[in-house]
Amino acid sequence: MHTAMDLSEIILYLDLIKRKGKQPLIDELDMMVYHLDNHDQVKTFYNKIKEHEFRPPFAFYLKTLIHFIEDYEECVSLKNKILATQKNSKRPFTKLFTHQILLCKSEEEALSILQEASDYGLNLDEKLWVSKFDSLENIKKKQEKWKNEMENSEVYNKFSNLYEKFVTMKSSYFKDLSDEHLKNIIVEQQSDERNVITRQINAFTRKIYIKEYAKKMAKGICQLCEEEAPFSDKQGNPFLEVHHIKYLSKGGKDEIGNVVALCPNCHRRIHILEDTEDFKKISSKNFSYLN
Numbered sequence: 001m002h003t004a005m006d007l008s009e010i011i012l013y014l015d016l017i018k019r020k021g022k023q024p025l026i027d028e029l030d031m032m033v034y035h036l037d038n039h040d041q042v043k044t045f046y047n048k049i050k051e052h053e054f055r056p057p058f059a060f061y062l063k064t065l066i067h068f069i070e071d072y073e074e075c076v077s078l079k080n081k082i083l084a085t086q087k088n089s090k091r092p093f094t095k096l097f098t099h100q101i102l103l104c105k106s107e108e109e110a111l112s113i114l115q116e117a118s119d120y121g122l123n124l125d126e127k128l129w130v131s132k133f134d135s136l137e138n139i140k141k142k143q144e145k146w147k148n149e150m151e152n153s154e155v156y157n158k159f160s161n162l163y164e165k166f167v168t169m170k171s172s173y174f175k176d177l178s179d180e181h182l183k184n185i186i187v188e189q190q191s192d193e194r195n196v197i198t199r200q201i202n203a204f205t206r207k208i209y210i211k212e213y214a215k216k217m218a219k220g221i222c223q224l225c226e227e228e229a230p231f232s233d234k235q236g237n238p239f240l241e242v243h244h245i246k247y248l249s250k251g252g253k254d255e256i257g258n259v260v261a262l263c264p265n266c267h268r269r270i271h272i273l274e275d276t277e278d279f280k281k282i283s284s285k286n287f288s289y290l291n
């Protein structure tokens with residue numbers, strides 16, 4: 001059973017949901033946030049939600065996402081977004097204001113946030129600013145607490161359902177893509193320089209697309225021993241592993257000219273023996289020449 005989902009899988013899942021014209025479920029969003037590692041990932045995730053114009057319930061922002069915002073401007077923009085759409089609501093947004101105070105830089109700022117909160121009828125503890133020492137540490141503690149609660153909640157038990165759903169959607173998406181279309185997507189991703197955010201997002205999902213491309217082109221045959229994959233996965237796809245000819249750790253690039261699909265046996269062999277003949281053989285078989 002899978003116990004983790006990385007950011008590239010999360011982004012791809014959101015893309016696939018969008019393609020179907022659907023919205024991600026709040027439990028699913030909670031689980032995705034649970035699997036993010038740091039604030040940069042949270043940022044990328046949040047940008048993706050905005051890009052697709054998903055509208056998660058505010059409970060998601062208030063109960064989950066807010067704990068993981070570590071940037072003052074982002075906190076303010078999230079707060080304004082929530083306040084703007086919830087104008088007539090008397091719901092207390094204590095968490096939002098408290099979080100903003102944790103992130104602000106001066107006592108002056110803190111006092112004006114407290115004032116703003118009281119305009120909304122919230123009575124926040126004035127000692128908040130004084131007690132905000134090491135606020136990032138404070139925020140990390142809150143994140144930890146949220147993650148612990150999450151692990152013990154019903155929601156978390158549904159993680160394997162989410163992962164299965166993702167794998168099934170991913171499998172049928174790539175099955176339906178023609179080789180040409182898939183290649184075009186990869187080329188477009190590489191040349192899409194619209195802005196920093198798109199570049200970051202593309203960099204994450206690219207590796208999945210490259211992997212799927214290598215597997216698709218291999219057509220179920222290991223590129224070293226040239227035998228059929230030893231078994232198929234649950235979705236019926238021949239099981240091959242994608243290997244970078246020049247290791248990423250040694251400056252190899254994550255692109256279609258640098259990957260091959262291997263059976264698990266040959267994959268181990270390549271890494272353990274690092275044999276020159278093997279290297280020559282797979283190098284001659286990369287997919288870059290297939291134009």
Ligand SMILES: [Zn+2]
Nearest residue numbers: 222225263266
């Ligand atoms: Zn093999």
Ligand SMILES: [Zn+2]
Nearest residue numbers: 242243244267
């Ligand atoms: Zn490898």
